[in-house]
Amino acid sequence: MAGEAKWLEQDELASWMSLAALLFKLPGVLDFQLQRDSGLSHFEYLVLAGLSESPGRSRRMSELAGFANGSLSRLSHVVKRLEQRGFVERHPAEDDGRITVATITDAGYEMVVSAAPGHVTAVREYVIDALTPEQLTQxxxxADQILAKVDPGRPC
Amino acid sequence: MAGEAKWLEQDELASWMSLAALLFKLPGVLDFQLQRDSGLSHFEYLVLAGLSESPGRSRRMSELAGFANGSLSRLSHVVKRLEQRGFVERHPAEDDGRITVATITDAGYEMVVSAAPGHVTAVREYVIDALTPEQLTQxxxxADQILAKVDPGRPC
DNA sequence: CGCGCTTACTTGACGCTTCAACTCATCGCG
DNA sequence: CGCGATGAGTTGAAGCGTCAAGTAAGCGCG
Known part of the structure; x- marks a missing residue:
């Protein structure tokens, strides 16, 4: 690789270690809470939440995949499982047969509604309450500055 | 769930969304860089790096699992694959036959040495260089404050 | 109007992680 | 010493994500 790779300074390293630990642990505890209290993975939750907020409680697959930050293939598998569990339905769009529209069922809607408060509470407990308003702004x-480097072509 | 789940305020939500995006994307690009340039997953890298820095380039399995933040079972599978690739060796400890000691081979050592600069460079590019020194401190x-809530029983 | 190209999604196979069983080795205690 | 309990790792099956290939519907141009 680069012949000139500058190692990290002590305080850079310390910051990175803290961030690395955060990157590893925070998703873990949030996933765990959802799974334990609602039997949903975080991705499944995002899918159901996305549908529940969409007009007609429906959205086409590729849009939904983008919303949930996952590949179309992944979404397809997940939606199949959610359909088997009775939380969503799939129908081809009337005007374009290539398009699949996923719709959340009543059971699915109740599931999100019951899962959401616990999830929000967890976010509040672990993140929001741990910080001052000023730190939240910081x-x-x-995060936005890092994201701009990581993924330059994203809104905001 | 909790009858009293307070939803997030607008700016709380915005901060959370940025953090959530970071949590999702940053590990992705870092993993991708390692995989592409060195053919190692992040976990494999951690295992090799952990061994390379240990006295005798060796460490017992359970210690190594803790270091790499993974289960013993996961480590066992991974080390088996790394052994097949010729990067580590496993031997039972002389004084206690229950203990397995993993040792990094020369090939494995060269692999970490060649992988590390690219990884460090990626961290620098995506994280360190995106922020001011003051922001790094912030x-x-x-991160430490959130981690204290998430995982109260951890050093520092 | 028909034939190839593109779009939108689905499927199957493979690899990795987890979970629960299982195998040994050692320790404690009678 | 013997034997159950505990500790350290390993293994196999099951589930999820990814990648590549497959299917089917629309579009475009001759």
Whole structure:
């Protein structure tokens, strides 16, 4: 690789270690809470939440995949499982037969509604309450700056 | 769930969304870089890096699992694959036959040495260079505070 | 109007992680 | 010493994500 790879300074390293630990642990506890209290993976939750907020409680697959930050293939598998569990339905769009529209069922809707408060509470407990309002602002700025480097072509 | 689940305020939500995006994307690009340039997953890298820095380039399995933040079972599978690739060796400890000691081979050592600069460069590019020194300090403080809530029984 | 190209999704196979069983080795205690 | 309990790792099956290939519907141009 690069012949000139500068190792990290002590305080850079310390910051990175803290961030790395955060990157590893926070998703873990949030996933765990959802799975334990609602039997949903985080991705499944995002899918159901996305549908529940969409007009007609429906959305086409590729849009939904983008919303949930996953590949179309992944979404397809997940939606198949959610359909078997009775939380969503799939129908081809009337005007274009290539398009599949996923719709959340009443059972699915109740599932999100019951899962959401616990999830929000967990986010509040672990993140929001741990920080001062000022730190929250700093965090947003920091995260956005890193994201701009990581994924330059994204809105905001 | 909790009857009293307070939803997030607008700016809380915005900060959370940025953090959530970061949590999702940053591990992705870092993993991708390692995989592409060195053919190692992040976990494999951690295992090899952990061994390369240990006295005698060796460490017992359970210690190594803790270091790499993974289960013993996961480590066992991974080390088996790394052994098949010729990067590590496993031997029972002389004084206690229950213990397995993993040792990195020369090939494995060269692999970490060649992988490390690219990884460090990626961290620098995506994280360090995106922030001011002051923000790096803020980030460490923020991450540590969240981690204290998430995982109260951890050093520092 | 028909034939190839593109779009939108689905499917199957493979690899990795997890979970629960299982195998040994060692320790404690009578 | 013997034997159950505990500790350290390993293994196999099951589930999820990814990648590549497959299917089917629309579009476009001769």
């Amino acid at each position: 965090l947003k700025t920091i | 980030l460490k403080t923020i």
